[in-house]
Structures are given as structure tokens and as C-alpha cells.
Amino acid sequence: MVPAKEEVAMVIRGKGALVTGGGRGLGAALGRRLARSGARVVLVARTQGEVEAVAGAIRQEGGEAHALAADVGRGEDAARIAGVAQALVGPIDLLVHDAGTLGSVPLRLLLDTPDRDLETALAVNVLGPFRLSKLVAGAMALRGEGLVVHVTSDASVSAYPTWGAYGVSKAALDHLARIWAAELEGSGVRFLSVDPGEMDTRMHAEAVPDADRAMLADPDEMARRIVGLVARSESIPSGSRIELARLAEAA
Amino acid sequence: MTAASGPRARPGEERLLAVDAASEAVEELRLDELPRLVEPGDLLVVNDAATLPASLRGSARGEALEVRLLSERDDGAWDAVLFGAGDWRTPTELRPAPPALLAGEPVDLAAGLRAAVEGVSPLSPRLVSLRFESPRDALFAALYAAGRPVQYAHVRAPLDLRDVQTPFATRPWAAEMPSAGRPLTWELVARLRRGGVALAAVTHAAGLSATGDPVLDAALPLPERFDIPAATVSAVGAARRRGARVVAVGTTVVRALEGSAAANGGRIAGGRGTTELRLGPTTRRRVVDALLTGIHEPGTSHHALLGAFAPPPLADRALAVAEERGFLGHEFGDAMWISGAPAGGGRRRAAAVGEGVAA
Numbered sequence: 325m326v327p328a329k330e331e332v333a334m335v336i337r338g339k340g341a342l343v344t345g346g347g348r349g350l351g352a353a354l355g356r357r358l359a360r361s362g363a364r365v366v367l368v369a370r371t372q373g374e375v376e377a378v379a380g381a382i383r384q385e386g387g388e389a390h391a392l393a394a395d396v397g398r399g400e401d402a403a404r405i406a407g408v409a410q411a412l413v414g415p416i417d418l419l420v421h422d423a424g425t426l427g428s429v430p431l432r433l434l435l436d437t438p439d440r441d442l443e444t445a446l447a448v449n450v451l452g453p454f455r456l457s458k459l460v461a462g463a464m465a466l467r468g469e470g471l472v473v474h475v476t477s478d479a480s481v482s483a484y485p486t487w488g489a490y491g492v493s494k495a496a497l498d499h500l501a502r503i504w505a506a507e508l509e510g511s512g513v514r515f516l517s518v519d520p521g522e523m524d525t526r527m528h529a530e531a532v533p534d535a536d537r538a539m540l541a542d543p544d545e546m547a548r549r550i551v552g553l554v555a556r557s558e559s560i561p562s563g564s565r566i567e568l569a570r571l572a573e574a575a
Numbered sequence: 576m577t578a579a580s581g582p583r584a585r586p587g588e589e590r591l592l593a594v595d596a597a598s599e600a601v602e603e604l605r606l607d608e609l610p611r612l613v614e615p616g617d618l619l620v621v622n623d624a625a626t627l628p629a630s631l632r633g634s635a636r637g638e639a640l641e642v643r644l645l646s647e648r649d650d651g652a653w654d655a656v657l658f659g660a661g662d663w664r665t666p667t668e669l670r671p672a673p674p675a676l677l678a679g680e681p682v683d684l685a686a687g688l689r690a691a692v693e694g695v696s697p698l699s700p701r702l703v704s705l706r707f708e709s710p711r712d713a714l715f716a717a718l719y720a721a722g723r724p725v726q727y728a729h730v731r732a733p734l735d736l737r738d739v740q741t742p743f744a745t746r747p748w749a750a751e752m753p754s755a756g757r758p759l760t761w762e763l764v765a766r767l768r769r770g771g772v773a774l775a776a777v778t779h780a781a782g783l784s785a786t787g788d789p790v791l792d793a794a795l796p797l798p799e800r801f802d803i804p805a806a807t808v809s810a811v812g813a814a815r816r817r818g819a820r821v822v823a824v825g826t827t828v829v830r831a832l833e834g835s836a837a838a839n840g841g842r843i844a845g846g847r848g849t850t851e852l853r854l855g856p857t858t859r860r861r862v863v864d865a866l867l868t869g870i871h872e873p874g875t876s877h878h879a880l881l882g883a884f885a886p887p888p889l890a891d892r893a894l895a896v897a898e899e900r901g902f903l904g905h906e907f908g909d910a911m912w913i914s915g916a917p918a919g920g921g922r923r924r925a926a927a928v929g930e931g932v933a934a
Contacts, residue, residue, distance in 0.1 A: 390712050403736040404719040407625060407747045411715045415745050462761065463745035466623055466776050467806070 332555040337362030340413040344396050345423030347374035349525035350475065353547035354420060359387030361551060364413040366390045368405055396423045396452030406459035415467060416460045418554060421453035422475045427489035429530045434488040442489040449493035454500060461504065461513050468512035471557050473550065474501045476517045476565065498565055505563025514562035518553065520546040521569040576872050576898055578729035579907035582738045589758045590902055590909040594893045596885045596916055601893050603900065606758050606910050615771030616819035618810055622753035622827045623776040625744035628722030628736050633684035640673045642684060643725050645750050646780045646800055652693050652704045656786050663726040667787035675700035686721030688714065699791040725751050725783065729905055749781040754906035755825030755868045775810040778802040779827040795876050798851040801831035805845040811862060820864040821918065826880050829854060829863050836861040856882030865914035870897050870904040884915035
């Protein structure tokens with residue numbers, strides 16, 4: 325069952341939402357849609373100008389959004405992200421780990437992959453979410469509720485040649501969500517992994533420059549589906565991994 | 576009292592001095608033996624305030640100074656304490672005095688922040704309210720870029736913002752870490768919960784522990800703001816009804832709960848408030864039955880507060896034991912548990928096992 329728009333707004337209105345990777349693509353679309361449903365949104369991205377523009381556009385249409393320039397791959401940024409976000413919107417009810425990196429492009433065979441690329445992918449795609457969840461999930465457990473969403477990829481389950489650094493990091497991210505879910509079972513804090521499939525984003529264009537864009541999903545449509553999942557997440561077992569392409573397309 | 580010189584490598588190894596007012600027993604435990612002291616049904620209340628990077632370097636009238644932010648007011652101004660040139664490496668009482676600023680004077684701070692003095696306390700020229708020029712989003716971004724945790728000379732290495740957060744840190748309201756919660760781990764919390772202990776939170780804007788001005792130091796703690804969630808009001812009421820104890824984790828929690836009760840005819844109320852309550856031997860506690868806190872030196876307001884739980888001779892004896900056994904004081908130090916006579920002057924019913932137990 326996909327919840328109706330009003331039901332979505334009932335669940336999300338007034339909630340504190342922190343979305344990483346909010347400067348463009350899926351993260352920006354998710355920020356817009358959460359704000360339209362009444363969430364108080366904090367968007368994080370490395371590039372100040374991009375994330376400011378997204379937050380500014382949300383405020384223009386009457387939503388609440390705050391931009392924060394920070395790098396989830398840097399350990400020292402985690403406390404800053406959690407601190408600023410909770411200073412601005414209060415306790416975080418929804419944390420979306422959307423920021424991700426391919427390691428470097430063009431994608432390479434493992435035999436050609438510099439150590440540094442895997443280190444970068446793990447730092448941004450695994451350590452970053454781990455650190456930020458640690459700073460937010462305890463507060464959620466104290467209040468007895470909260471949802472953390474990991475944005476993952478089918479590269480976490482399929483062994484695609486040249487997607488090594490990224491795929492390994494996303495597989496770790498999936499398992500991280502499962503372990504968080506197991507440890508926080510019964511606390512009211514839930515974790516979901518969401519695979520949006522191949523989307524028409526800058527990241528995808530960097531990974532697969534010659535892709536047929538007509539075959540790629542619209543990030544805004546995937547954001548809509550994620551917001552629907554958030555609204556009915558109580559009915560989804562914590563630790564689940566959900567492929568958005570398999571969800572009904574109907575509103 | 577020897578001060579702990581920095582964050583502990585292994586949480587749970589802190590020592591715990593357990594003081595029971597009824598039996599006058601003083602017993603030494605390890606912190607991870609805390610479950611022995613609580614009973615099924617007891618309610619543990621923690622302060623979920625995160626610690627701000629409240630210290631900013633700056634200048635005014637061409638003189639270097641340090642601003643330590645205390646708390647944001649509802650109208651967006653900030654209460655703050657000014658310190659003269661230098662930094663935390665110099666004990667506060669040895670720091671030069673800051674310039675005595677007047678209302679309207681500008682203060683230039685790190686990361687390009689600018690503020691104007693809006694008011695000066697009659698207590699001390701160091702206690703001011705500041706109005707920042709930046710909107711709130713930019714203020715917090717700059718504060719977290721340039722601000723440092725408030726720190727004192729007994730900790731030698733510069734503290735990272737992560738060093739001064741408790742496991743419960745949520746909204747950044749505290750000028751200094753509400754340190755009683757710091758040594759707790761989620762593993763210990765889970766064990767307490769399995770033993771039937773309930774958990775709730777208040778947010779209390781813990782202030783500074785030293786200002787460098789003897790007059791202002793004598794007035795500590797200054798009025799502090801707090802926020803009590805409706806869920807905590809219910810949890811305290813339920814604990815009362817089942818005859819279980821309310822255990823405050825930290826003196827700030829005592830201040831929030833007793834401050835709210837004092838302002839609301841003896842019962843705590845949900846929502847925000849400010850308390851000027853100073854607790855001591857003559858305080859009649861209405862809500863809190865027991866306290867988990869740090870090892871506090873005589874002469875501090877924290878130490879005076881212990882008198883609200885145990886007669887001063889017993890509190891002093893406990894402190895002497897802590898001293899003799901080499902317990903460490905200050906924010907990264909060891910812990911003390913004091914269970915007092917039941918709050919509200921009533922007699923406690925036997926705890927009802929299994930009732931109202933959190934997951």
C-alpha cells in the first residue's frame with residue numbers, strides 16, 4: 325500500500341530530517357519532497373553553493389530547509405553536522421545517508437584500482453554514515469523513535485566488473501544497516517536500506533558516460549517513493565533492503 | 576582532589592562511590608556495577624543536551640578576548656561570559672580581565688562573526704548578552720567552524736568536540752558537558768533496562784563551572800534554561816505511582832526537575848523553563864530520590880547540592896573517602912551515587928517489579 329499524500333504529510337509534518345548528499349540528484353529531490361510534506365530539513369553537501377541553492381529553492385516554495393557545507397567523509401565534520409542540524413531543527417527523527425562516492429572515475433578493474441580509491445569509497449560510503457548514525461541514533465533511542473535510511477545500490481549485491489571500490493563499500497553499508505537494526509531491535513529506532521536503481525544523475529553520468537538517459541530513473545520519482553516508504557516505515561521490518569524499482573508505481 | 580587529565584580510554588572502568596543516606600554506608604564499586612544500586616522500576620533521567628563549541632576567540636576595543644557562550648535566549652540573543660587574553664591553558668582566575676564593555680559595543684569573533692553587546696549584568700562586567708549580526712543558520716555554521724569546547728587547565732591536550740559529548744547528546748544547549756552521563760555506555764544502559772530500569776531525558780543548558788571573577792563564581796550556577804518532554808513528565812509520574820525512585824544522572828537533571836516542581840506547585844510540568852534554583856542541605860526535594868554525579872570538590876555548587884541528598888557530614892565523609900582512595904575529579908573523572916531520603920518526604924512503597932518497564 326502506497327500512502328496517500330495527506331497520510332504522508334501527517335507522518336512527516338514537523339519532523340526533523342537530516343539528508344546528506346543534498347546538493348543535487350536524489351538527495352536534493354528528497355529534501356524538496358520532505359519539506360513539501362512539512363518536514364524541517366537540513367541538507368548537507370560538500371559544495372556550499374549547490375546545497376545553498378537547493379535549500380533556498382525549498383524556502384522559496386514555503387518549506388523549511390537549512391544548508392550545511394560539510395564532508396561526511398571527514399571524521400571531524402560529523403559532530404559539526406549533528407550539532408548544527410539539531411541546533412537548527414531540534415532532535416533528528418529521520419536521517420538519510422544519501423551522500424556517496426564512486427571512489428574515482430573512470431571506474432577501473434580492481435587490478436588497476438589505487439588503494440586510495442577504496443579508502444575514499446569506504447570513508448564516504450561507510451565510515452561517514454557510521455559516524456553520523458552514532459551521533460544521532462543514541463538520541464533517537466532515548467526518545468524511543470527514529471528512522472535511518474541508507475541509500476544503497478544494486479552494486480552491493482551484484483559483482484559488476486569495475487565497480488569494485490563502490491560495490492564493496494555499498495555491501496558494507498547494507499550490512500551496517502542490518503547490524504544497527506539488530507542492535508537497536510525494540511528501541512524504536514529503525515534502519516532501512518533503499519536501492520533506487522540506476523538514476524539520471526551526475527554520479528551515474530560520471531560512472532557510465534554513454535548510458536541511454538531515457539532508460540534511467542528520474543531521481544524525483546525515486547525520492548517520492550522513498551518519502552512514501554518513510555511514511556509507512558513502521559510496517560517494514562527494521563534492517564530491510566528495499567529495491568524501489570519493485571515498488572508499485574501508482575501514487 | 577586530583578583532576579582526571581583527559582578523556583578515559585575505556586569507559587566503564589571509572590570508579591563509583593556509592594553513598595546511602597539511610598544506612599550512611601559508603602561503598603566503592605566500578606561504574607559498570609551501577610545495576611547493583613538500582614531497583615527494577617527505578618527511572619533514570621539523563622540530560623540529553625549536547626555540548627556546544629562554546630568558546631570563541633575574538634577582540635573588542637582592540638584587545639584580545641575569549642567569549643564563552645552560555646545559552647541562547649528565546650529572542651535570539653546569547654548570554655555569554657567574557658575572558659581576557661590567553662586561553663584555557665591558563666587557569667581562569669589567573670587570566671587577565673576582559674575589557675569592561677558597554678551596551679552597544681561591537682565584538683569581533685573568529686570565522687568573521689560579529690556581535691554587539693546588548694546588555695551587561697549588574698553582577699559582573701564579564702557577564703553580557705550578545706546579539707550576533709549573522710542569521711541563525713550562518714551563526715551555527717560559523718560557531719561549529721571556529722568554536723572550541725570550553726576547557727580548563729587541568730586537561731592538557733586540546734579537547735575535540737567529540738570528547739565532550741555524552742552518549743545521549745541531542746540538541747546543543749550546554750556550555751559545558753553535562754558530564755555525569757559521559758561515562759555511561761549504551762551497553763550499560765541496555766543492562767539497566769533489562770534489569771527493569773526505565774530511561775527518560777530532560778534537556779538542561781548546563782553552564783560554566785568557572786568565570787575568573789570571584790563575584791560571578793560565587794553566583795554559580797546562573798539561571799539555566801531547560802526543556803522537559805511530555806514523555807518524561809509521564810515517566811516521572813508513573814515512577815511515583817509505582818513507588819519507584821527517580822534517579823537523576825547529573826546535577827543539571829536535579830536542577831531541571833526540582834526547578835520545574837518548585838515553579839509548578841510541587842509537580843513537574845512539561846515544556847521549557849528557566850530555573851534559578853540553588854540546591855543545598857536545606858532544599859526539600861520533591862522529585863529526585865537519588866543522584867549519579869561526579870566527584871565534586873567542597874566549595875563548588877555541585878558539592879553543595881549533595882547536601883540535598885545526604886547530611887553534610889556524610890557527604891563530607893564520602894568525599895574524604897574518595898580523596899583518600901585516589902578518586903579522580905572533574906568532567907572525565909570518577910562517579911558518585913547518592914541515594915537520599917525519598918523525595919517529597921513520603922515513604923516509598925516496595926518497587927513493583929516489571930511494571931512500566933522500558934523495552
